[in-house]
Amino acid sequence: MAALTIRRRAGASGAGPARRATAAGFRFGLPLRGAVLALSALYFLVPLLASGRFALEGARGTWTLSAVRALAHDGALWSSLLLSVEIALGAAAITLALLSPTSVWVNLRLPRLRRVLEGLTLVPLVVPVVVVVLGLYGAFPPAFVTSPALLALEYVVLAMPYSYRVIDGAVQSLDLHTLTDAGRTLGGGWVQTFFRVLLPQLRTSLMSAAFITIAYCLGEFAMASLLGFTTFPVQLFQIGTEQIDEATAVSVFALLLVFLLLATLSLLGGKRRVARGSIVAGGDGTAAEPPRPARAGRS
Protein backbone atom coordinates (compact mmCIF):
# COMPACT_ATOMS: atom_id res chain seq x y z
CA MET A 1 0.00 0.00 0.00
CA ALA A 2 2.76 2.39 0.99
CA ALA A 3 4.62 1.68 -2.20
CA LEU A 4 1.57 2.49 -4.24
CA THR A 5 1.03 5.80 -2.45
CA ILE A 6 4.58 6.91 -3.09
CA ARG A 7 4.34 5.93 -6.72
CA ARG A 8 1.16 7.90 -6.99
CA ARG A 9 3.00 11.12 -6.43
CA ALA A 10 5.71 10.12 -8.84
CA GLY A 11 3.15 9.19 -11.44
CA ALA A 12 1.19 12.39 -11.01
CA SER A 13 4.21 14.56 -11.64
CA GLY A 14 5.85 12.31 -14.23
CA ALA A 15 3.84 10.15 -16.62
CA GLY A 16 0.65 12.13 -16.44
CA PRO A 17 -2.93 11.02 -16.86
CA ALA A 18 -2.77 10.61 -20.63
CA ARG A 19 -0.44 7.60 -20.40
CA ARG A 20 -2.53 5.96 -17.71
CA ALA A 21 -5.81 6.46 -19.48
CA THR A 22 -4.68 4.71 -22.65
CA ALA A 23 -3.67 1.56 -20.76
CA ALA A 24 -5.89 -1.29 -21.93
CA GLY A 25 -5.76 -3.37 -18.76
CA PHE A 26 -3.65 -6.47 -18.23
CA ARG A 27 -2.86 -6.84 -21.89
CA PHE A 28 0.15 -6.59 -24.15
CA GLY A 29 0.53 -3.81 -26.68
CA LEU A 30 0.75 -4.65 -30.36
CA PRO A 31 4.57 -4.86 -30.69
CA LEU A 32 5.05 -7.18 -27.70
CA ARG A 33 2.00 -9.25 -28.61
CA GLY A 34 3.21 -9.59 -32.19
CA ALA A 35 6.69 -10.61 -31.10
CA VAL A 36 5.41 -13.24 -28.63
CA LEU A 37 2.94 -14.70 -31.12
CA ALA A 38 5.50 -14.76 -33.92
CA LEU A 39 8.11 -16.50 -31.76
CA SER A 40 5.55 -19.04 -30.59
CA ALA A 41 4.38 -19.68 -34.12
CA LEU A 42 8.02 -20.26 -35.08
CA TYR A 43 8.61 -22.71 -32.23
CA PHE A 44 5.43 -24.65 -32.91
CA LEU A 45 5.40 -24.63 -36.71
CA VAL A 46 9.07 -25.18 -37.60
CA PRO A 47 9.19 -28.77 -36.28
CA LEU A 48 6.00 -29.55 -38.21
CA LEU A 49 7.30 -28.02 -41.42
CA ALA A 50 10.64 -29.72 -40.89
CA SER A 51 8.86 -33.05 -40.52
CA GLY A 52 7.05 -32.41 -43.78
CA ARG A 53 10.30 -31.56 -45.56
CA PHE A 54 12.09 -34.51 -43.98
CA ALA A 55 9.32 -36.87 -45.04
CA LEU A 56 9.34 -35.73 -48.67
CA GLU A 57 13.07 -35.44 -49.11
CA GLY A 58 14.89 -37.35 -51.82
CA ALA A 59 18.56 -37.70 -52.55
CA ARG A 60 20.54 -34.45 -52.59
CA GLY A 61 17.71 -32.17 -51.57
CA THR A 62 15.13 -33.18 -54.17
CA TRP A 63 11.46 -33.74 -53.33
CA THR A 64 10.04 -37.24 -53.53
CA LEU A 65 7.01 -39.23 -52.49
CA SER A 66 8.91 -42.50 -52.14
CA ALA A 67 8.57 -42.61 -48.35
CA VAL A 68 4.82 -42.09 -48.61
CA ARG A 69 4.53 -44.62 -51.41
CA ALA A 70 6.42 -47.26 -49.45
CA LEU A 71 4.00 -46.78 -46.57
CA ALA A 72 0.86 -47.08 -48.65
CA HIS A 73 1.86 -50.70 -49.37
CA ASP A 74 2.87 -51.44 -45.81
CA GLY A 75 0.31 -54.03 -44.73
CA ALA A 76 1.49 -54.12 -41.12
CA LEU A 77 0.92 -50.38 -40.83
CA TRP A 78 -2.65 -50.63 -42.12
CA SER A 79 -3.54 -53.49 -39.81
CA SER A 80 -2.10 -51.59 -36.85
CA LEU A 81 -4.20 -48.59 -37.87
CA LEU A 82 -7.28 -50.81 -37.98
CA LEU A 83 -6.57 -52.09 -34.47
CA SER A 84 -6.11 -48.53 -33.23
CA VAL A 85 -9.35 -47.35 -34.82
CA GLU A 86 -11.28 -50.25 -33.27
CA ILE A 87 -9.86 -49.52 -29.84
CA ALA A 88 -10.53 -45.79 -30.26
CA LEU A 89 -14.16 -46.27 -31.28
CA GLY A 90 -14.71 -48.64 -28.37
CA ALA A 91 -13.18 -46.18 -25.92
CA ALA A 92 -15.25 -43.30 -27.32
CA ALA A 93 -18.48 -45.29 -26.99
CA ILE A 94 -17.72 -46.25 -23.39
CA THR A 95 -16.73 -42.66 -22.61
CA LEU A 96 -20.07 -41.28 -23.78
CA ALA A 97 -22.10 -44.04 -22.13
CA LEU A 98 -20.32 -43.64 -18.81
CA LEU A 99 -19.64 -39.92 -18.55
CA SER A 100 -22.69 -38.18 -19.98
CA PRO A 101 -25.25 -39.75 -17.59
CA THR A 102 -22.84 -39.20 -14.71
CA SER A 103 -22.39 -35.52 -15.51
CA VAL A 104 -26.13 -34.95 -15.97
CA TRP A 105 -26.89 -36.78 -12.74
CA VAL A 106 -24.32 -34.88 -10.71
CA ASN A 107 -25.43 -31.49 -12.00
CA LEU A 108 -29.08 -32.33 -11.42
CA ARG A 109 -29.10 -34.25 -8.16
CA LEU A 110 -25.72 -33.79 -6.49
CA PRO A 111 -24.57 -30.29 -7.40
CA ARG A 112 -22.48 -30.18 -4.23
CA LEU A 113 -20.36 -33.05 -5.46
CA ARG A 114 -19.68 -31.46 -8.83
CA ARG A 115 -16.25 -30.22 -7.77
CA VAL A 116 -15.35 -33.53 -6.14
CA LEU A 117 -16.24 -35.42 -9.28
CA GLU A 118 -14.32 -33.00 -11.44
CA GLY A 119 -11.33 -33.59 -9.17
CA LEU A 120 -11.72 -37.36 -9.51
CA THR A 121 -11.68 -37.13 -13.30
CA LEU A 122 -8.31 -35.38 -13.04
CA VAL A 123 -6.71 -38.19 -11.02
CA PRO A 124 -5.63 -40.09 -14.18
CA LEU A 125 -3.39 -37.10 -14.94
CA VAL A 126 -1.33 -37.71 -11.84
CA VAL A 127 -0.94 -41.48 -11.94
CA PRO A 128 1.87 -42.16 -14.42
CA VAL A 129 0.85 -44.46 -17.27
CA VAL A 130 3.82 -46.76 -16.63
CA VAL A 131 2.61 -47.23 -13.06
CA VAL A 132 -0.89 -48.15 -14.27
CA VAL A 133 0.63 -50.71 -16.63
CA LEU A 134 2.66 -52.22 -13.79
CA GLY A 135 -0.53 -52.45 -11.76
CA LEU A 136 -2.48 -54.06 -14.58
CA TYR A 137 0.07 -56.86 -14.78
CA GLY A 138 -0.14 -57.26 -11.02
CA ALA A 139 -3.89 -57.00 -10.54
CA PHE A 140 -5.58 -58.66 -13.50
CA PRO A 141 -5.37 -62.21 -14.90
CA PRO A 142 -2.99 -62.56 -17.89
CA ALA A 143 -5.83 -63.42 -20.29
CA PHE A 144 -7.45 -60.06 -19.57
CA VAL A 145 -4.21 -58.10 -19.84
CA THR A 146 -3.52 -59.48 -23.31
CA SER A 147 -6.97 -58.55 -24.66
CA PRO A 148 -7.30 -55.31 -26.68
CA ALA A 149 -10.58 -54.69 -24.82
CA LEU A 150 -8.55 -53.82 -21.75
CA LEU A 151 -6.72 -51.14 -23.71
CA ALA A 152 -10.03 -49.54 -24.74
CA LEU A 153 -11.29 -49.70 -21.15
CA GLU A 154 -8.11 -48.08 -19.85
CA TYR A 155 -8.08 -45.37 -22.52
CA VAL A 156 -11.47 -44.24 -21.23
CA VAL A 157 -9.78 -43.53 -17.91
CA LEU A 158 -6.68 -41.93 -19.41
CA ALA A 159 -8.67 -39.57 -21.67
CA MET A 160 -11.20 -38.78 -18.95
CA PRO A 161 -9.56 -35.54 -17.75
CA TYR A 162 -10.22 -34.08 -21.20
CA SER A 163 -13.46 -35.77 -22.20
CA TYR A 164 -15.28 -35.23 -18.90
CA ARG A 165 -14.39 -31.55 -18.92
CA VAL A 166 -15.99 -31.07 -22.33
CA ILE A 167 -19.14 -32.99 -21.43
CA ASP A 168 -19.53 -31.41 -18.01
CA GLY A 169 -19.03 -27.91 -19.41
CA ALA A 170 -21.84 -28.47 -21.89
CA VAL A 171 -24.15 -30.00 -19.27
CA GLN A 172 -23.55 -27.07 -16.95
CA SER A 173 -24.54 -24.61 -19.65
CA LEU A 174 -27.93 -26.30 -20.06
CA ASP A 175 -30.89 -25.26 -17.96
CA LEU A 176 -31.15 -28.80 -16.66
CA HIS A 177 -33.99 -28.33 -14.21
CA THR A 178 -36.30 -26.67 -16.71
CA LEU A 179 -35.47 -29.23 -19.40
CA THR A 180 -36.01 -32.26 -17.17
CA ASP A 181 -39.16 -30.76 -15.67
CA ALA A 182 -40.46 -30.16 -19.18
CA GLY A 183 -39.57 -33.69 -20.26
CA ARG A 184 -41.19 -35.23 -17.20
CA THR A 185 -44.27 -33.02 -17.42
CA LEU A 186 -44.75 -34.28 -20.95
CA GLY A 187 -44.85 -37.77 -19.53
CA GLY A 188 -41.31 -38.96 -20.20
CA GLY A 189 -39.42 -41.03 -17.66
CA TRP A 190 -35.86 -40.27 -16.64
CA VAL A 191 -34.44 -42.42 -19.40
CA GLN A 192 -36.66 -40.94 -22.08
CA THR A 193 -35.97 -37.41 -20.89
CA PHE A 194 -32.26 -38.10 -20.97
CA PHE A 195 -32.24 -39.52 -24.48
CA ARG A 196 -34.83 -37.34 -26.16
CA VAL A 197 -34.49 -33.99 -24.41
CA LEU A 198 -30.96 -33.69 -23.03
CA LEU A 199 -28.81 -35.64 -25.49
CA PRO A 200 -29.92 -33.68 -28.58
CA GLN A 201 -28.89 -30.50 -26.77
CA LEU A 202 -25.48 -31.97 -26.01
CA ARG A 203 -24.80 -33.37 -29.45
CA THR A 204 -21.93 -31.07 -30.45
CA SER A 205 -20.15 -31.44 -27.14
CA LEU A 206 -20.57 -35.20 -27.07
CA MET A 207 -19.04 -35.29 -30.52
CA SER A 208 -16.12 -33.19 -29.29
CA ALA A 209 -15.64 -35.51 -26.32
CA ALA A 210 -15.71 -38.52 -28.62
CA PHE A 211 -13.15 -36.94 -30.95
CA ILE A 212 -10.86 -36.01 -28.12
CA THR A 213 -10.99 -39.59 -26.87
CA ILE A 214 -10.38 -40.95 -30.36
CA ALA A 215 -7.46 -38.58 -30.89
CA TYR A 216 -5.99 -39.66 -27.58
CA CYS A 217 -6.32 -43.35 -28.45
CA LEU A 218 -4.81 -42.94 -31.91
CA GLY A 219 -1.73 -41.27 -30.43
CA GLU A 220 -1.16 -43.17 -27.20
CA PHE A 221 2.12 -45.06 -27.23
CA ALA A 222 3.30 -45.87 -23.71
CA MET A 223 0.51 -48.15 -22.51
CA ALA A 224 -0.04 -49.91 -25.83
CA SER A 225 3.66 -50.58 -26.22
CA LEU A 226 4.20 -51.79 -22.65
CA LEU A 227 1.14 -54.05 -22.82
CA GLY A 228 2.50 -55.48 -26.06
CA PHE A 229 -0.17 -54.36 -28.54
CA THR A 230 0.92 -53.35 -32.02
CA THR A 231 -1.26 -50.28 -32.35
CA PHE A 232 -0.61 -47.55 -34.90
CA PRO A 233 1.90 -45.59 -32.77
CA VAL A 234 3.72 -48.77 -31.77
CA GLN A 235 4.07 -49.78 -35.42
CA LEU A 236 5.22 -46.25 -36.17
CA PHE A 237 7.91 -46.61 -33.53
CA GLN A 238 9.01 -49.86 -35.19
CA ILE A 239 9.26 -48.14 -38.57
CA GLY A 240 11.05 -45.21 -36.96
CA THR A 241 13.88 -47.41 -35.71
CA GLU A 242 14.64 -48.39 -39.33
CA GLN A 243 13.26 -45.69 -41.64
CA ILE A 244 13.03 -42.41 -39.80
CA ASP A 245 11.82 -40.49 -42.87
CA GLU A 246 8.90 -42.86 -43.42
CA ALA A 247 7.92 -42.71 -39.77
CA THR A 248 8.11 -38.93 -39.86
CA ALA A 249 5.93 -38.87 -42.96
CA VAL A 250 3.19 -40.88 -41.30
CA SER A 251 3.32 -39.05 -38.02
CA VAL A 252 3.14 -35.62 -39.62
CA PHE A 253 0.14 -36.62 -41.72
CA ALA A 254 -1.61 -38.19 -38.74
CA LEU A 255 -0.99 -35.06 -36.70
CA LEU A 256 -2.32 -32.77 -39.43
CA LEU A 257 -5.41 -34.92 -39.78
CA VAL A 258 -6.18 -34.80 -36.06
CA PHE A 259 -5.53 -31.09 -35.96
CA LEU A 260 -7.85 -30.40 -38.90
CA LEU A 261 -10.57 -32.54 -37.30
CA LEU A 262 -10.38 -30.78 -33.95
CA ALA A 263 -10.05 -27.31 -35.45
CA THR A 264 -13.11 -27.85 -37.66
CA LEU A 265 -15.00 -29.19 -34.69
CA SER A 266 -14.16 -26.24 -32.47
CA LEU A 267 -15.00 -23.71 -35.20
CA LEU A 268 -18.32 -25.44 -35.86
CA GLY A 269 -19.00 -25.58 -32.14
CA GLY A 270 -18.28 -21.87 -31.80
CA LYS A 271 -20.65 -20.97 -34.63
CA ARG A 272 -23.44 -23.13 -33.31
CA ARG A 273 -23.13 -21.62 -29.88
CA VAL A 274 -23.28 -18.06 -31.22
CA ALA A 275 -26.38 -18.91 -33.22
CA ARG A 276 -28.12 -20.50 -30.26
CA GLY A 277 -27.09 -17.65 -27.96
CA SER A 278 -28.57 -15.07 -30.30
CA ILE A 279 -31.95 -16.79 -30.34
CA VAL A 280 -32.16 -17.08 -26.58
CA ALA A 281 -30.74 -13.64 -25.91
CA GLY A 282 -33.22 -12.02 -28.25
CA GLY A 283 -31.05 -11.14 -31.24
CA ASP A 284 -28.00 -10.08 -29.30
CA GLY A 285 -25.46 -11.48 -31.73
CA THR A 286 -22.51 -10.67 -29.49
CA ALA A 287 -23.39 -13.38 -27.00
CA ALA A 288 -20.58 -15.85 -27.59
CA GLU A 289 -21.89 -18.26 -24.98
CA PRO A 290 -25.39 -19.38 -24.21
CA PRO A 291 -26.69 -17.31 -21.34
CA ARG A 292 -26.34 -18.99 -18.00
CA PRO A 293 -29.66 -20.22 -16.71
CA ALA A 294 -31.03 -18.32 -13.78
CA ARG A 295 -30.60 -20.43 -10.68
CA ALA A 296 -32.97 -18.47 -8.48
CA GLY A 297 -34.93 -20.60 -6.06
CA ARG A 298 -33.07 -23.75 -7.00
CA SER A 299 -30.70 -26.08 -5.22
Next chain:
Amino acid sequence: MRRTGAASGQVPRRGALRLRRLAPFAGIVPFLAYLVLFLGVPSASVVAAAFEDPQGRLTWGNLHLALQGTYLLSFEKSLELSAWSAGISAVAGTILAVALASSTSSTLKRLATSASAVFANTGGLPLAFAFIASLGNFGVVTRVLAGLGWNPYDHGFDLYTLTGLVIVYCYFLVPLMVLVMLPAVESLRREWFEAASILGARRRDAWRHVGVPALAPQLLAATMVLFVDAFAAYATAEALTNGAIPLVPIQIGTLIQGNVLAGQQNVGDALGLAMILVVAASALAYARLQRRTARWQR
Protein backbone atom coordinates in the same frame (compact mmCIF):
# COMPACT_ATOMS: atom_id res chain seq x y z
CA MET B 1 -35.02 -32.54 -2.76
CA ARG B 2 -37.69 -30.49 -4.45
CA ARG B 3 -39.77 -33.48 -5.29
CA THR B 4 -39.80 -35.35 -2.00
CA GLY B 5 -43.14 -33.98 -0.86
CA ALA B 6 -44.92 -33.89 -4.17
CA ALA B 7 -43.96 -37.40 -5.21
CA SER B 8 -45.18 -39.26 -2.16
CA GLY B 9 -47.98 -36.99 -1.01
CA GLN B 10 -47.50 -38.04 2.62
CA VAL B 11 -45.00 -37.55 5.40
CA PRO B 12 -42.23 -40.09 4.77
CA ARG B 13 -41.07 -42.28 7.63
CA ARG B 14 -37.60 -42.15 9.04
CA GLY B 15 -36.03 -45.08 7.18
CA ALA B 16 -37.58 -44.02 3.92
CA LEU B 17 -36.19 -40.56 4.38
CA ARG B 18 -32.67 -41.89 4.89
CA LEU B 19 -33.00 -44.06 1.81
CA ARG B 20 -34.22 -41.13 -0.21
CA ARG B 21 -31.31 -39.06 0.92
CA LEU B 22 -28.87 -41.75 -0.20
CA ALA B 23 -30.65 -42.52 -3.45
CA PRO B 24 -29.02 -39.73 -5.48
CA PHE B 25 -25.62 -41.28 -4.84
CA ALA B 26 -26.65 -44.39 -6.75
CA GLY B 27 -26.34 -42.36 -9.94
CA ILE B 28 -22.59 -41.97 -9.64
CA VAL B 29 -21.86 -45.54 -8.54
CA PRO B 30 -21.09 -46.82 -12.08
CA PHE B 31 -18.62 -44.01 -12.61
CA LEU B 32 -16.91 -44.54 -9.26
CA ALA B 33 -16.80 -48.29 -9.75
CA TYR B 34 -15.20 -47.85 -13.16
CA LEU B 35 -12.56 -45.52 -11.80
CA VAL B 36 -11.78 -47.80 -8.86
CA LEU B 37 -11.55 -50.90 -11.04
CA PHE B 38 -9.38 -49.48 -13.80
CA LEU B 39 -7.31 -46.95 -11.90
CA GLY B 40 -7.64 -47.62 -8.17
CA VAL B 41 -7.06 -51.37 -8.23
CA PRO B 42 -3.93 -51.23 -10.45
CA SER B 43 -2.44 -48.40 -8.38
CA ALA B 44 -3.13 -50.24 -5.13
CA SER B 45 -1.60 -53.37 -6.58
CA VAL B 46 1.63 -51.48 -7.34
CA VAL B 47 1.79 -50.12 -3.80
CA ALA B 48 1.21 -53.56 -2.32
CA ALA B 49 3.74 -55.27 -4.57
CA ALA B 50 6.37 -52.68 -3.68
CA PHE B 51 6.48 -54.17 -0.19
CA GLU B 52 6.52 -57.81 -1.24
CA ASP B 53 9.39 -60.04 -2.26
CA PRO B 54 8.85 -62.55 -5.11
CA GLN B 55 7.56 -65.09 -2.56
CA GLY B 56 4.94 -62.63 -1.33
CA ARG B 57 6.57 -61.86 2.04
CA LEU B 58 6.73 -58.35 3.41
CA THR B 59 10.03 -56.58 2.77
CA TRP B 60 11.71 -53.19 2.49
CA GLY B 61 14.19 -54.67 0.03
CA ASN B 62 12.51 -53.36 -3.14
CA LEU B 63 12.41 -49.80 -1.92
CA HIS B 64 15.97 -50.08 -0.65
CA LEU B 65 17.06 -51.28 -4.07
CA ALA B 66 15.04 -48.60 -5.88
CA LEU B 67 16.86 -45.82 -4.06
CA GLN B 68 20.43 -46.62 -5.03
CA GLY B 69 22.68 -46.92 -8.06
CA THR B 70 21.12 -46.43 -11.49
CA TYR B 71 17.65 -46.11 -10.02
CA LEU B 72 18.65 -43.23 -7.76
CA LEU B 73 20.40 -41.57 -10.70
CA SER B 74 17.24 -41.93 -12.77
CA PHE B 75 15.30 -40.12 -10.07
CA GLU B 76 17.78 -37.26 -10.11
CA LYS B 77 17.60 -37.02 -13.90
CA SER B 78 13.80 -37.21 -13.94
CA LEU B 79 13.43 -34.50 -11.30
CA GLU B 80 15.94 -32.27 -13.07
CA LEU B 81 14.18 -32.70 -16.41
CA SER B 82 10.69 -32.09 -14.99
CA ALA B 83 11.70 -29.05 -12.94
CA TRP B 84 13.37 -27.32 -15.88
CA SER B 85 10.64 -28.15 -18.37
CA ALA B 86 7.84 -27.16 -16.01
CA GLY B 87 9.53 -23.91 -14.94
CA ILE B 88 10.34 -22.73 -18.46
CA SER B 89 6.95 -23.79 -19.83
CA ALA B 90 5.04 -22.11 -17.01
CA VAL B 91 6.65 -18.75 -17.69
CA ALA B 92 6.50 -19.03 -21.47
CA GLY B 93 2.95 -20.35 -21.42
CA THR B 94 1.70 -17.52 -19.22
CA ILE B 95 3.32 -14.91 -21.45
CA LEU B 96 1.77 -16.56 -24.49
CA ALA B 97 -1.63 -16.67 -22.77
CA VAL B 98 -1.44 -12.93 -22.07
CA ALA B 99 -0.46 -12.27 -25.69
CA LEU B 100 -3.43 -14.32 -26.90
CA ALA B 101 -5.79 -12.61 -24.46
CA SER B 102 -4.57 -9.27 -25.81
CA SER B 103 -5.57 -10.18 -29.31
CA THR B 104 -8.91 -8.85 -30.49
CA SER B 105 -9.48 -11.61 -33.03
CA SER B 106 -11.76 -14.28 -31.63
CA THR B 107 -10.89 -16.57 -34.54
CA LEU B 108 -7.22 -16.43 -33.56
CA LYS B 109 -8.13 -17.26 -29.96
CA ARG B 110 -10.33 -20.16 -30.92
CA LEU B 111 -7.75 -21.48 -33.34
CA ALA B 112 -5.02 -21.10 -30.72
CA THR B 113 -7.15 -22.90 -28.14
CA SER B 114 -7.80 -25.90 -30.35
CA ALA B 115 -4.19 -25.88 -31.51
CA SER B 116 -3.12 -25.88 -27.87
CA ALA B 117 -5.44 -28.78 -27.13
CA VAL B 118 -3.83 -30.74 -29.94
CA PHE B 119 -0.24 -29.79 -29.14
CA ALA B 120 -0.72 -30.43 -25.42
CA ASN B 121 -1.57 -34.03 -26.30
CA THR B 122 1.03 -34.33 -29.02
CA GLY B 123 3.63 -35.84 -26.74
CA GLY B 124 4.90 -39.13 -27.88
CA LEU B 125 6.16 -40.23 -31.21
CA PRO B 126 5.14 -37.49 -33.64
CA LEU B 127 6.84 -35.02 -31.34
CA ALA B 128 10.05 -36.98 -31.09
CA PHE B 129 10.11 -37.52 -34.85
CA ALA B 130 9.37 -33.85 -35.55
CA PHE B 131 12.31 -32.75 -33.43
CA ILE B 132 14.63 -35.36 -34.88
CA ALA B 133 13.59 -34.02 -38.30
CA SER B 134 14.33 -30.43 -37.31
CA LEU B 135 17.06 -30.41 -34.67
CA GLY B 136 18.56 -33.89 -34.98
CA ASN B 137 22.09 -34.40 -36.31
CA PHE B 138 20.76 -34.30 -39.86
CA GLY B 139 17.61 -32.30 -39.16
CA VAL B 140 16.37 -29.59 -41.45
CA VAL B 141 17.04 -26.72 -39.02
CA THR B 142 20.46 -28.10 -38.11
CA ARG B 143 21.43 -28.17 -41.79
CA VAL B 144 20.12 -24.66 -42.41
CA LEU B 145 22.11 -23.37 -39.45
CA ALA B 146 25.18 -25.31 -40.57
CA GLY B 147 24.74 -23.78 -44.03
CA LEU B 148 24.85 -20.38 -42.39
CA GLY B 149 28.14 -21.36 -40.78
CA TRP B 150 26.88 -22.16 -37.30
CA ASN B 151 26.33 -25.85 -36.71
CA PRO B 152 24.77 -26.20 -33.25
CA TYR B 153 26.36 -29.63 -32.84
CA ASP B 154 29.80 -27.96 -33.03
CA HIS B 155 28.80 -25.67 -30.17
CA GLY B 156 27.83 -28.16 -27.54
CA PHE B 157 24.20 -28.67 -28.51
CA ASP B 158 22.81 -32.18 -28.67
CA LEU B 159 19.15 -33.07 -29.06
CA TYR B 160 19.62 -36.45 -27.43
CA THR B 161 20.50 -35.03 -24.02
CA LEU B 162 18.63 -33.61 -21.07
CA THR B 163 18.72 -30.12 -22.63
CA GLY B 164 17.27 -31.54 -25.83
CA LEU B 165 14.51 -33.24 -23.89
CA VAL B 166 13.65 -29.98 -22.12
CA ILE B 167 13.27 -28.24 -25.50
CA VAL B 168 11.05 -31.06 -26.72
CA TYR B 169 8.95 -31.28 -23.53
CA CYS B 170 8.17 -27.56 -23.73
CA TYR B 171 6.40 -28.35 -26.99
CA PHE B 172 3.52 -30.02 -25.17
CA LEU B 173 3.85 -28.28 -21.80
CA VAL B 174 3.60 -24.70 -23.07
CA PRO B 175 0.25 -25.37 -24.82
CA LEU B 176 -1.02 -27.07 -21.66
CA MET B 177 -0.08 -23.96 -19.71
CA VAL B 178 -1.85 -21.78 -22.28
CA LEU B 179 -5.02 -23.85 -21.93
CA VAL B 180 -5.01 -23.44 -18.16
CA MET B 181 -3.92 -19.81 -18.03
CA LEU B 182 -5.96 -18.29 -20.85
CA PRO B 183 -9.24 -18.23 -18.87
CA ALA B 184 -7.39 -16.92 -15.81
CA VAL B 185 -5.74 -14.14 -17.80
CA GLU B 186 -9.01 -13.20 -19.43
CA SER B 187 -10.64 -12.93 -16.03
CA LEU B 188 -8.14 -10.24 -15.01
CA ARG B 189 -10.45 -7.29 -15.05
CA ARG B 190 -9.68 -4.10 -16.82
CA GLU B 191 -11.22 -2.25 -13.87
CA TRP B 192 -8.54 -3.60 -11.53
CA PHE B 193 -5.90 -2.21 -13.83
CA GLU B 194 -7.66 1.12 -14.02
CA ALA B 195 -8.01 1.21 -10.24
CA ALA B 196 -4.27 0.61 -9.91
CA SER B 197 -3.60 3.30 -12.51
CA ILE B 198 -5.72 5.80 -10.68
CA LEU B 199 -3.74 5.02 -7.53
CA GLY B 200 -0.67 6.00 -9.54
CA ALA B 201 0.64 2.59 -10.52
CA ARG B 202 2.68 2.33 -13.65
CA ARG B 203 2.09 -0.61 -15.99
CA ARG B 204 4.87 -2.56 -14.29
CA ASP B 205 3.48 -1.84 -10.80
CA ALA B 206 -0.01 -2.89 -11.79
CA TRP B 207 1.33 -6.21 -13.05
CA ARG B 208 3.50 -6.72 -9.99
CA HIS B 209 0.98 -5.79 -7.33
CA VAL B 210 -2.30 -6.82 -8.94
CA GLY B 211 -1.91 -8.93 -12.08
CA VAL B 212 0.71 -11.45 -10.98
CA PRO B 213 -0.72 -11.99 -7.46
CA ALA B 214 -4.14 -12.55 -8.99
CA LEU B 215 -2.70 -15.14 -11.38
CA ALA B 216 -0.40 -16.73 -8.80
CA PRO B 217 -2.71 -19.49 -7.51
CA GLN B 218 -3.51 -20.67 -11.02
CA LEU B 219 0.09 -20.29 -12.08
CA LEU B 220 1.45 -22.39 -9.21
CA ALA B 221 -1.26 -24.98 -9.67
CA ALA B 222 -0.54 -25.26 -13.35
CA THR B 223 3.22 -25.48 -12.77
CA MET B 224 2.65 -28.48 -10.54
CA VAL B 225 0.50 -30.07 -13.24
CA LEU B 226 3.26 -29.48 -15.79
CA PHE B 227 5.84 -30.92 -13.42
CA VAL B 228 3.82 -34.08 -12.92
CA ASP B 229 3.13 -34.34 -16.63
CA ALA B 230 6.83 -34.09 -17.48
CA PHE B 231 7.76 -36.46 -14.68
CA ALA B 232 5.41 -39.16 -15.94
CA ALA B 233 6.07 -38.78 -19.69
CA TYR B 234 7.39 -41.95 -21.28
CA ALA B 235 6.80 -42.07 -25.01
CA THR B 236 8.72 -38.96 -26.07
CA ALA B 237 11.82 -39.81 -24.08
CA GLU B 238 11.77 -43.42 -25.21
CA ALA B 239 11.43 -42.51 -28.88
CA LEU B 240 13.96 -39.68 -28.75
CA THR B 241 16.77 -41.21 -26.73
CA ASN B 242 15.99 -44.93 -27.04
CA GLY B 243 16.53 -45.21 -23.32
CA ALA B 244 19.98 -43.61 -23.38
CA ILE B 245 19.07 -41.21 -20.55
CA PRO B 246 17.99 -43.09 -17.47
CA LEU B 247 14.62 -41.60 -16.47
CA VAL B 248 12.31 -43.28 -14.00
CA PRO B 249 9.47 -44.08 -16.44
CA ILE B 250 12.02 -45.51 -18.88
CA GLN B 251 13.50 -47.68 -16.14
CA ILE B 252 10.06 -48.99 -15.24
CA GLY B 253 9.34 -49.63 -18.91
CA THR B 254 12.55 -51.63 -19.24
CA LEU B 255 11.61 -53.66 -16.18
CA ILE B 256 8.10 -54.32 -17.53
CA GLN B 257 9.57 -55.54 -20.80
CA GLY B 258 11.26 -58.27 -18.87
CA ASN B 259 14.78 -57.11 -18.23
CA VAL B 260 14.68 -58.15 -14.60
CA LEU B 261 17.40 -59.64 -12.46
CA ALA B 262 16.44 -62.71 -10.44
CA GLY B 263 14.98 -61.81 -7.08
CA GLN B 264 14.25 -58.24 -8.14
CA GLN B 265 10.87 -58.80 -9.80
CA ASN B 266 9.16 -56.19 -7.67
CA VAL B 267 11.72 -53.41 -7.89
CA GLY B 268 9.61 -51.89 -10.68
CA ASP B 269 6.70 -51.64 -8.28
CA ALA B 270 8.96 -49.91 -5.77
CA LEU B 271 9.94 -47.40 -8.46
CA GLY B 272 6.25 -46.97 -9.26
CA LEU B 273 5.48 -46.33 -5.61
CA ALA B 274 8.26 -43.76 -5.44
CA MET B 275 6.79 -42.06 -8.52
CA ILE B 276 3.37 -41.96 -6.89
CA LEU B 277 4.99 -40.43 -3.80
CA VAL B 278 6.71 -37.71 -5.83
CA VAL B 279 3.40 -36.90 -7.49
CA ALA B 280 1.56 -36.88 -4.17
CA ALA B 281 4.21 -34.59 -2.71
CA SER B 282 3.74 -32.15 -5.60
CA ALA B 283 -0.01 -32.21 -5.06
CA LEU B 284 0.46 -31.53 -1.35
CA ALA B 285 2.92 -28.71 -2.00
CA TYR B 286 0.45 -27.24 -4.43
CA ALA B 287 -2.44 -27.36 -1.94
CA ARG B 288 -0.24 -25.71 0.70
CA LEU B 289 1.00 -22.98 -1.61
CA GLN B 290 -2.46 -22.23 -2.83
CA ARG B 291 -3.88 -21.99 0.67
CA ARG B 292 -1.14 -19.56 1.60
CA THR B 293 -1.74 -17.49 -1.51
CA ALA B 294 -5.47 -17.44 -0.86
CA ARG B 295 -4.95 -16.28 2.73
CA TRP B 296 -2.52 -13.60 1.60
CA GLN B 297 -4.97 -12.38 -1.02
CA ARG B 298 -7.74 -11.79 1.47
